[in-house]
Structures are given as structure tokens and as C-alpha cells.
Amino acid sequence: DGGITQSPKYLFRKEGQNVTLSCEQNLNHDAMYWYRQDPGQGLRLIYYSQIVNDFQKGDIAEGYSVSREKKESFPLTVTSAQKNPTAFYLCASRLESTDTQYFGPGTRLTVL
Amino acid sequence: GENVEQHPSTLSVQEGDSAVIKCTYSDSASNYFPWYKQELGKGPQLIIDIRSNVGEKKDQRIAVTLNKTAKHFSLHITETQPEDSAVYFCAASTYNYGQNFVFGPGTRLSVLP
Numbered sequence: 001d002g003g004i005t006q007s008p009k010y011l012f013r014k015e016g017q018n019v020t021l022s023c024e025q026n027l028n029h030d031a032m033y034w035y036r037q038d039p040g041q042g043l044r045l046i047y048y049s050q051i052v053n054d055f056q057k058g059d060i061a062e063g064y065s066v067s068r069e070k071k072e073s074f075p076l077t078v079t080s081a082q083k084n085p086t087a088f089y090l091c092a093s094r095l096e097s098t099d100t101q102y103f104g105p106g107t108r109l110t111v112l
Numbered sequence: 113g114e115n116v117e118q119h120p121s122t123l124s125v126q127e128g129d130s131a132v133i134k135c136t137y138s139d140s141a142s143n144y145f146p147w148y149k150q151e152l153g154k155g156p157q158l159i160i161d162i163r164s165n166v167g168e169k170k171d172q173r174i175a176v177t178l179n180k181t182a183k184h185f186s187l188h189i190t191e192t193q194p195e196d197s198a199v200y201f202c203a204a205s206t207y208n209y210g211q212n213f214v215f216g217p218g219t220r221l222s223v224l225p
Contacts, residue, residue, distance in 0.1 A: 004155075033212075042118075042201060042215035043156070058212070090155055099144040099163075099211060103155035 003027065004104035006091050011109045013078070013085070021076045021107045023091035030096035032074035036060060037088040037106075046089075049074055050096075078109065086111045114139040116204050118216030125192050126224050133219045135202035136184040142204040144211070145185045147176060150199045150218075159200075160187070192223045 004025045013019045023032065031050045035043040045058030049068040063082025068074055074093075078085045088108050092101040115138040125131050135145075143164040148156035162169045162176045162185065169176050173192075178185040189196055199220050203213040 006155075040218070042116075042217045043213075044215075045212060048212060099205060100146060100158055100161060101213060102158065103148075105155045106153070108153075 004091060004093055004102060006089075006104040006107050008107060009105070011107055013109065013111050015111055016080045018077055018079050019109065021078065021089055021091075021109070023074045023076065023104060025072055025093045025104075027093060027095070027102070028071070029093035029102075030071070031094040031101075032068070033092040033094070033101060034058075034064070034066065034074070034076045035090040035092065037090060043090060046076065085109055114142060114204055114206060114214040116202060116214050116216040118202055118219055120219060121217065122220045122222070124222045124224060127192060127194060129192055131187075131189045131192055131196070131221055131223075133187045133200055133202070133221070134184060135186070135204075135216050136182075137204040137214075138183065139204070139206050140180075140183065142183075142206040144205045145176070145178060146203050146205075146213070147174075147187050148201045148203070150201065152198075156201060189221075192221075194223050194225055197221055197223045 007022045033048045034046040044060050047066040049055035065077045090106045091104040094101045118135045146161035149159045150156040173190045175188040199218045201218045202216040205211050205213050
């Protein structure tokens with residue numbers, strides 16, 4: 001069954017802790033993206049990667065870090081430097097030479 | 113950079129009526145415009161898209177129109193059904209921005225039975 005998986009679905013974190021969100025795709029897509037969604041708002045780009053071992057900051061990268069060691073995986077770490085991390089996080093992927101991004105089911109992060 | 117506005121923010125229609133959601137963009141270089149549907153607690157799903165060399169595209173009850181001169185594009189849903197109730201997002205992308213998407217703030221559509 002092809003697609004994009006994100007885990008966990010719900011995540012709780014204490015203030016001051018780093019946490020890593022998983023994103024895996026078996027679509028053989030080249031590019032991968034991380035977005036943040038706050039209630040009643042659109043999606044904002046955190047980081048993106050067009051190719052393995054390379055990634056670029058998006059519009060709101062402060063307090064986040066990523067890695068792209070494998071084509072199918074693009075984990076996002078929310079660090080303690082992120083001032084307001086409670087949000088819904090969405091991962092997406094895109095095949096090179098196409099425009100369409102396909103989204104995973106999301107991870108809801110809550111900071112207690 | 114690109115800015116995308118979307119109206120209305122909420123929309124209620126009776127089942128069977130049509131719904132129209134409008135988006136405007138600022139960067140004349142934008143060349144790809146997708147529409148996504150997001151149900152509560154789920155990831156967005158692509159429902160239709162249009163490229164800048166096309167003025168209109170239709171897929172069953174859903175259509176999208178693009179006016180490049182005015183820099184706006186619209187989603188049209190006909191014969192609405194309760195399962196159309198969701199949040200709809202428009203987006204624009206441009207080669208100047210690495211073909212990354214800039215999203216509108218979303219429209220919450222409620223179809224009343």
C-alpha cells in the first residue's frame with residue numbers, strides 16, 4: 001500500500017524537551033516537505049528537501065531541524081528553541097518534474 | 113514574495129446548491145494552482161489543480177477557473193452533498209520560489225441537509 005506515513009498521530013511533550021516527528025514515503029518521490037498548521041490558518045512551510053542529503057529552510061524554520069539521509073525518510077525535530085510548538089504538523093512529498101504535493105495524515109503535537 | 117488570499121473564510125450552503133470559493137495571488141510568475149480538501153484531523157487531499165496555460169478545468173462536480181490577468185482563481189462545487197463539508201485550501205506556486213506552495217488561509221464549507 002503506497003503512501004506517506006507520519007508517526008505518531010498524537011504527541012505530547014514537556015516544555016524544554018526536543019521531539020522528533022517521523023515521515024516516511026514509499027512513492028519514490030524526490031522532494032519532501034514539512035508544514036505547520038495552526039487552528040483556523042493555512043499551512044506554513046518549515047523545511048523542504050529536493051534531494052537526499054540536502055534541505056532548505058522554509059518560511060518558519062526557527063526552532064526546527066531536519067535530516068534527509070534516505071530518499072524515503074524526512075524526520076523533523078522540534079527543539080526547545082521553538083517558542084510555541086503546539087500545532088498540527090504535516091509532511092508532504094512530490095515527484096520530480098511534477099508540481100503536485102501529496103500529504104501524510106499529520107501529527108498533532110501538544111506541549112504540556 | 114507570493115501572497116495568497118482566500119474568501120470567504122466560512123461558507124454554508126443547502127444540499128444540492130453550488131459553492132464558490134475564490135483566491136487571489138500576488139506573484140504574476142505563479143504557474144500552478146492546486147486545491148486541497150481537508151477533513152477534520154486529517155491531511156489535505158488534492159481535489160483539482162490548474163496550470164497557468166489553462167483557463168478552466170472540470171472534474172465531475174468540481175471545476176476550477178483561472179484569470180491570469182486579474183490574478184485570481186476559483187473553485188466551483190455543484191450539487192453539493194453533506195460529504196463535501198470540509199476545509200478547502202487553495203495554493204499557488206512559482207518557479208521563482210522553487211515551485212514551493214504558498215497556501216491561502218482556508219475556507220470552511222458546511223453543506224446543510
